[in-house]
Amino acid sequence: MKLAVFASGSGSNFQAIAEAIQKGQLEAEIGLLFCDKKTAYVLQRAAALQIPAVTFSPKDFPSKVQYEQEILRLLEENEIELVVLAGYMRIIGATLLARFANRMINIHPSLLPAFPGIHGIQDAFEAGVAETGVTIHYVDAGVDTGPIIAQEKINITTEDTLATLTEKIHTIEHRLYPTVLQKLITTQKERAIDDEKKSLN
Ligand code: GAR
Secondary structure: OEEEEEEOOOOHHHHHHHHHHHOOOOOOEEEEEEEOOOOOOHHHHHHHHOOOEEEOOHHHOOOHHHHHHHHHHHHHHOOOOEEEEOOOOOOOOHHHHHHHOOOEEEEEOOOOOOOOOOOHHHHHHHHOOOEEEEEEEEOOOOOOOOOEEEEEEEEOOOOOOHHHHHHHHHHHHHHHHHHHHHHHHHHHHHHHHHHHHHHHO
């Protein structure tokens, strides 16, 4: 399965996915890293991993539609089958959604629908809730909405600080994202085999 990863920042999830592929735990290939921030650290990770990377921002285009049309062109040129958002901090517009509906997933550091947005870990910590977690979901037009694929919970203890909680959440993310991706790929393969059997009968 040929993936594109979209990221805006550090790219630790991108790295975790790339390493799972290298270890043979994930039957996929990252055909493209797309980053909307030219100074993001994820671009250095991509260079070190020798994964093709492209960066531009909506400001480089007259409109968001044209920005997304250029992304779409890259996805098609690279024959991308699944788009994996990993810390991509923008709302996906209609141009991309129309072509990648059900083929675009996101990871979020809270138990959605609680604490969507860009500060999911901090918002849960400051709200004083007893548990939070990680959610992986299909992307729709909202902010961290869309059908949930998987969630993993974690207790927030009295000893936790924002820093320890952040580290625990990231550890879960780096394990959960490659695992869920592999499950999606296996399910898709099984479906393809079933479809082929049906067409032969
Ligand atoms: C991750 O914690 C991811 O869940 C979060 O951004 C971080 C990116 O880290 N995404 C969101 O908050 C989406 N609303 P990374 O760049 O090190 O992978």
